[in-house]
Amino acid sequence: MACSRCGRLHPITESYCTRCSAPLESRDFESPQKVWAWLIAGLVAYVPANLYPMLRTSQLGKTTESTIVGGVIDLIHHGSVGIAAIVFFASVVIPVGKFLAIAYLAISVQRKSLLNQHQRHKLYEVVEFVGRWSMIDVFVVAILSALVQFDTLASINPGIAAFSFAISVVFTMLSAQSFDARLIWDVDRTNHAK
Amino acid sequence: MPSDQNQSPANMDVRPVKRPIWQRISIVWIVPVLALIVSLGVAYQNYANQGVAIEITFENAAGMAAGETLIKYRDVTVGSVEKVAFADGLTDVVVHARIDQNIAPYLDDDAMFWVVRPDVSLRGISGLDTVLGGVYIEGNWDKQADVAQTSFIGLETPPLTRADQPGTIVTLRAPDGSALAKGAPLLHKGIQVGYLETPDLAFNGKDVIVSAFIEAPYDAQVTSNTRFWDTSGFSVKFGTGGVSLDVNSLASLIEGGIAFDTMVSGGRPVVQDQVFDLFPDEDTARSSLFARPNQAVLNVSVLFEQSVSGLSVGSEVRFSGIRIGEVTDLSASVMEVRGVPAVRLRANLAIEPARLGLGEDATPADASAFLADYVARGLRARMITGNILSGSLQVELLEIENARPQEMTTTEDGYDVIPTTKSEITDVAATAEGVLDRINNLPVEELMTGAIDMMDSFERLANDENLRAAPASLTALMDEARGLIANEDIQAVPAEMRGAVTDVRQSLADLNAIMASADEQQIVIKLAETLETANAAIANIEESTRNLPQITAQIEAIIAKANALELDSLVANATATLASIDTLIGSDTTAELPASLSAALDEMTVFLAEVRKGGAIENVNAALQSASEAAKAIETSVQGLPDLSARASRLVAETEAVIASFGERSRFSAETLGTLRDIQSAADAVTNLARTIQRNPSSLLTGR
Numbered sequence: 001m002a003c004s005r006c007g008r009l010h011p012i013t014e015s016y017c018t019r020c021s022a023p024l025e026s027r028d029f030e031s032p033q034k035v036w037a038w039l040i041a042g043l044v045a046y047v048p049a050n051l052y053p054m055l056r057t058s059q060l061g062k063t064t065e066s067t068i069v070g071g072v073i074d075l076i077h078h079g080s081v082g083i084a085a086i087v088f089f090a091s092v093v094i095p096v097g098k099f100l101a102i103a104y105l106a107i108s109v110q111r112k113s114l115l116n117q118h119q120r121h122k123l124y125e126v127v128e129f130v131g132r133w134s135m136i137d138v139f140v141v142a143i144l145s146a147l148v149q150f151d152t153l154a155s156i157n158p159g160i161a162a163f164s165f166a167i168s169v170v171f172t173m174l175s176a177q178s179f180d181a182r183l184i185w186d187v188d189r190t191n192h193a194k
Numbered sequence: 195m196p197s198d199q200n201q202s203p204a205n206m207d208v209r210p211v212k213r214p215i216w217q218r219i220s221i222v223w224i225v226p227v228l229a230l231i232v233s234l235g236v237a238y239q240n241y242a243n244q245g246v247a248i249e250i251t252f253e254n255a256a257g258m259a260a261g262e263t264l265i266k267y268r269d270v271t272v273g274s275v276e277k278v279a280f281a282d283g284l285t286d287v288v289v290h291a292r293i294d295q296n297i298a299p300y301l302d303d304d305a306m307f308w309v310v311r312p313d314v315s316l317r318g319i320s321g322l323d324t325v326l327g328g329v330y331i332e333g334n335w336d337k338q339a340d341v342a343q344t345s346f347i348g349l350e351t352p353p354l355t356r357a358d359q360p361g362t363i364v365t366l367r368a369p370d371g372s373a374l375a376k377g378a379p380l381l382h383k384g385i386q387v388g389y390l391e392t393p394d395l396a397f398n399g400k401d402v403i404v405s406a407f408i409e410a411p412y413d414a415q416v417t418s419n420t421r422f423w424d425t426s427g428f429s430v431k432f433g434t435g436g437v438s439l440d441v442n443s444l445a446s447l448i449e450g451g452i453a454f455d456t457m458v459s460g461g462r463p464v465v466q467d468q469v470f471d472l473f474p475d476e477d478t479a480r481s482s483l484f485a486r487p488n489q490a491v492l493n494v495s496v497l498f499e500q501s502v503s504g505l506s507v508g509s510e511v512r513f514s515g516i517r518i519g520e521v522t523d524l525s526a527s528v529m530e531v532r533g534v535p536a537v538r539l540r541a542n543l544a545i546e547p548a549r550l551g552l553g554e555d556a557t558p559a560d561a562s563a564f565l566a567d568y569v570a571r572g573l574r575a576r577m578i579t580g581n582i583l584s585g586s587l588q589v590e591l592l593e594i595e596n597a598r599p600q601e602m603t604t605t606e607d608g609y610d611v612i613p614t615t616k617s618e619i620t621d622v623a624a625t626a627e628g629v630l631d632r633i634n635n636l637p638v639e640e641l642m643t644g645a646i647d648m649m650d651s652f653e654r655l656a657n658d659e660n661l662r663a664a665p666a667s668l669t670a671l672m673d674e675a676r677g678l679i680a681n682e683d684i685q686a687v688p689a690e691m692r693g694a695v696t697d698v699r700q701s702l703a704d705l706n707a708i709m710a711s712a713d714e715q716q717i718v719i720k721l722a723e724t725l726e727t728a729n730a731a732i733a734n735i736e737e738s739t740r741n742l743p744q745i746t747a748q749i750e751a752i753i754a755k756a757n758a759l760e761l762d763s764l765v766a767n768a769t770a771t772l773a774s775i776d777t778l779i780g781s782d783t784t785a786e787l788p789a790s791l792s793a794a795l796d797e798m799t800v801f802l803a804e805v806r807k808g809g810a811i812e813n814v815n816a817a818l819q820s821a822s823e824a825a826k827a828i829e830t831s832v833q834g835l836p837d838l839s840a841r842a843s844r845l846v847a848e849t850e851a852v853i854a855s856f857g858e859r860s861r862f863s864a865e866t867l868g869t870l871r872d873i874q875s876a877a878d879a880v881t882n883l884a885r886t887i888q889r890n891p892s893s894l895l896t897g898r
Binding site for chain 2: 030033034037038039040041044045047048063065160164167171174178
């Protein structure tokens with residue numbers, strides 16, 4: 001049994017890591033629970049992220065508020081299909097894909113899966129890798145808000161959505177993190193044992 | 195068991211540990227629960243803070259944008275426009291907006307909404323901030339939370355009165371709204387204390403009603419005795435006090451304006467929306483003070499025998515100079531007068547009992563009884579001139595002493611009839627026409643002819659060659675006299691001369707006395723006589739011409755005096771005559787003017803004729819002729835005395851002292867020169883007079 005922190009192998013009887021004193025667990029049986037909990041929290045945060053305005057742009061006293069999807073539509077109307085695609089991809093496709101992927105993985109450890117373990121492990125790695133890139137939206141908002149502050153002339157302020165989007169991303173990342181990849185293989189073994 | 199352990203790992207009995215459910219649940223679940231709670235909380239708060247949806251209906255939505263246009267109350271944002279849409283059937287624009295929850299309860303039926311736009315008017319410029327920031331909706335409501343509403347009708351223009359502004363709104367009723375404009379100032383003693391709202395037609399369609407807002411605390415000045423009148427534009431009054439031009443403020447000149455004043459104290463406090471009549475001017479407003487528009491009036495009739503042209507509906511009825519009512523109807527009716535049908539012109543009068551001094555609560559019946567009593571004592575109606583220029587008439591009730599006793603009768607339709615008396619109508623038009631006729635008939639032509647004749651006479655006199663020749667003759671005379679003075683014999687002359695001069699002076703004094711005593715008519719004759727006397731004197735002098743110096747002096751003196759006197763008196767006479775003409779013309783007795791003028795002209799003509807006939811000029815000429823002849827005689831005598839001349843030339847040196855005493859600075863020379871100057875100035879005066887009259891003949895009439 002390997003220590004989940006430092007990786008040292010221990011006999012199964014050991015309760016604590018002899019090197020780093022971390023508690024040893026062969027499996028994190030609470031993992032699916034945690035995954036689901038974070039995932040739900042992420043989903044909950046994702047709803048206002050899409051409903052509320054992401055940016056509040058003030059120009060000469062006129063205030064415009066735009067949501068993510070609204071901004072994408074605006075960009076398409078203005079002909080910037082490329083940028084619209086990037087924004088849409090980063091803000092909608094990736095988070096939604098992540099939700100789906102994590103949910104699938106969580107279900108697959110309890111149910112039978114169409115994909116084999118390798119593919120699922122790969123999916124897990126992708127989800128973990130992509131997770132941080134979802135923050136790109138939040139970064140854009142943060143940078144714009146910091147740069148464009150000309151009082152009444154023009155100013156950009158983050159909306160509620162920016163905050164909830166960031167929270168959502170954090171929650172999904174935590175969700176992905178709390179997923180114990182070893183469970184993917186356990187299922188396989190139980191299948192074999194049967 | 196140990197061997198088992200060593201041989202191979204025993205199959206682990208892996209069993210899920212049955213743990214209580216609260217232990218199996220991960221603590222991580224708190225996170226989604228919290229997230230959910232927070233989200234729901236935020237959502238709820240957002241929903242709760244969303245504000246109350248209201249609808250405001252506008253005619254158009256110029257400048258309004260969904261999500262941008264704000265709703266402000268006293269410049270604080272209290273909501274925003276959510277959606278701008280059309281009402282059913284595209285009739286109106288409906289603005290859907292959200293109002294803050296804590297404000298919403300105050301939006302009751304007095305809430306007003308209007309769009310603030312840049313506005314430039316006579317009262318100033320407002321809403322400039324909306325040029326950059328875009329329009330916004332301004333709302334106004336009072337501080338009373340009443341039954342809240344969610345649907346409002348927006349105003350097209352900002353209301354003048356804020357809902358919570360302290361003050362009183364009164365309703366003004368005017369027959370014509372042309373002078374009323376929204377926002378026009380309401381003035382009290384020249385200070386703006388309020389303004390008018392939009393004028394509107396009254397329900398009866400006859401009047402124009404307009405709400406006027408009077409700001410607190412000035413509204414305390416308004417009582418039931420307050421009168422409102424129109425001050426718009428300017429007014430020109432032409433009366434006995436001359437012409438007066440009243441102009442109020444510039445704004446009221448363009449927008450119109452209403453002034454009010456409480457003429458007498460003791461009125462009841464005004465209530466909201468009390469109706470006041472709007473009077474066309476201040477005088478009418480003041481005179482209306484005692485009118486009770488709603489009080490019952492006494493209707494009486496007056497039957498006039500003569501024409502009532504000039505009397506009209508609305509003409510005043512006065513009693514002892516006080517307005518007590520007005521004419522309400524004029525008609526002709528046929529009546530039996532001593533058995534013969536005759537047309538009588540009937541004027542119906544409405545008399546206000548209160549104005550008869552019967553107290554405020556007097557009824558028409560009281561007034562009727564009062565009038566009947568009065569008629570028995572001699573009250574009569576008559577027409578008098580109301581306005582001299584327009585010829586409008588008034589009905590006057592007056593008490594006639596020793597009137598034939600008459601009773602107040604009643605017509606068939608129940609009107610009391612007040613008997614009439616002779617009307618006193620001043621027909622100014624006819625009088626003016628008569629005056630003009632008389633002026634036309636004035637003998638202006640004759641007057642001018644006479645004046646021109648007179649001027650001609652003066653001119654002839656001035657241009658007379660003999661008169662002109664006089665200075666030359668006199669110079670010659672003096673030269674010769676000087677020569678003679680050198681003569682030894684002349685040494686004795688001064689004494690004698692003095693005597694002679696005294697004589698002449700005395701005779702001249704007599705002459706003066708005569709002329710002074712002479713009146714206008716006789717002066718010419720006396721003048722002529724005097725001149726003839728002078729002629730005779732000159733003739734006498736001619737006879738005694740041997741006494742040369744004496745004669746010279748006498749002649750000089752006589753000419754001087756005669757000329758001076760004659761011309762002076764002529765001028766004086768002419769001036770006096772003109773003055774009398776002036777006086778006559780300027781006289782107030784216009785009726786006698788033409789006669790007087792004619793008489794004056796006649797006198798003038800007679801005078802001029804006499805001047806011509808009397809031969810005054812000829813006398814003057816004759817006098818001058820005589821003087822000339824005398825000079826010639828002197829010349830002859832001088833020629834006849836050559837040795838005297840020779841001796842005189844020889845004795846020049848010896849008589850230097852004498853010459854010095856009789857030289858240019860001597861009294862003799864001075865007198866001679868003075869005479870010449872007199873003649874010169876007299877001629878100048880006459881010429882001036884002649885010129886003045888020539889230039890401005892009308893001055894004869896006007897006296898200037």
